[in-house]
Amino acid sequence: xxxxxxxxxxxxxxxxxxxxxxxxxxxxxxxxxxxxxxxxxxxxxxxxxxxxxxxxxxxxxxxxxxxxxxxxxxxxxxxxxxxxxxxxxxxxxxxxxxxxxxxxxxxxxxxxxxxxxxxxxxxxxxxxxxxxxxxxxxxxxxxxxxxxxxxxxxxxxxxxxxxxxxxxxxxxxxxxxxxxxx
Numbered sequence: 001x002x003x004x005x006x007x008x009x010x011x012x013x014x015x016x017x018x019x020x021x022x023x024x025x026x027x028x029x030x031x032x033x034x035x036x037x038x039x040x041x042x043x044x045x046x047x048x049x050x051x052x053x054x055x056x057x058x059x060x061x062x063x064x065x066x067x068x069x070x071x072x073x074x075x076x077x078x079x080x081x082x083x084x085x086x087x088x089x090x091x092x093x094x095x096x097x098x099x100x101x102x103x104x105x106x107x108x109x110x111x112x113x114x115x116x117x118x119x120x121x122x123x124x125x126x127x128x129x130x131x132x133x134x135x136x137x138x139x140x141x142x143x144x145x146x147x148x149x150x151x152x153x154x155x156x157x158x159x160x161x162x163x164x165x166x167x168x169x170x171x172x173x174x175x176x177x178x179x180x181x182x
Contacts, residue, residue, distance in 0.1 A: 002169055005084045006031065007061070010069040011076070011141060012089030013133040014126070015099025017159065017174075019114055021087065022069035024166070024174050029067075034060050035114035036070025043117025050074065071137060077144050086148065088141060088155045093134050095158060100130050 008025060010018045019035055026033040039060075040053050048056075057075045060066055061082045068079060080086050091099075100122065107120040145153055156162040166174050 002029065002085070005029070006065045007083045008067040008085045008087065009079045009083040010067065010087045010089070011071045011080075012091065013071075013093075013096045013137065014130045015096040015101075015103065016089035016091045017099060017162070018069040018089060020174060020176060021089070021162070021166075022067045024170075026067050028170050031065045031067050032063075033067040033069065036068065036072050037112075038114045038116070040070075040072070041115050041118055045118050045121075071141070073137070073140060076141070080144060080148055084152060086145070086153045088145070088153065089162065090138070090141075090155050090157055091159075092157075093131055096130050096133060097127070100126070 008022075008031070010022050010025075012018050022033045022035065025031070034057075036057065039056050040048055042048060047053075053072075054074050057068075057072070058078065060068065061075075061079055068083075104120055104122040108122075109119055112118050112120055154165065156165065163173055166172070
């Protein structure tokens with residue numbers, strides 16, 4: 001399944017484990033990983049200009065190998081067209097909320113390795129963003145996937161399905177990094 005895979009796009013809502021999955025795949029496949037949140041945010045969660053961010057992303061997707069995690073609609077279409085494999089973590093809103101809460105409790109106040117200068121945080125805005133993510137984004141993702149060769153799209157509805165696939169491909173479970181944050 002993973003022969004001749006050089007470009008992987010991992011999409012899904014907050015708390016689905018995109019970063020953990022992309023880091024694990026990067027380690028196993030020896031492919032560089034780019035976290036879109038790491039491109040979008042400067043220190044202290046200050047956002048980069050969207051045009052500048054998209055320009056950086058579009059430059060990254062021209063590289064011969066990459067794993068890119070994040071959804072960011074403005075470049076989603078071209079990223080999934082260029083990808084050899086698209087992994088969509090289509091988890092329930094409850095699973096997403098559980099994911100962000102678990103991550104927050106584990107890493108509260110610690111710097112996120114994929115977003116230098118930004119500490120793990122939880123606020124009402126982010127909680128509500130995550131709660132409404134599926135309702136706002138899911139239809140757009142499925143629409144974007146309509147024109148993609150179905151043989152290069154994997155959709156997982158929960159962590160159990162993802163872990164089973166990962167175990168079958170790498171003969172190991174997804175490793176939860178103890179060093180997720182500083």
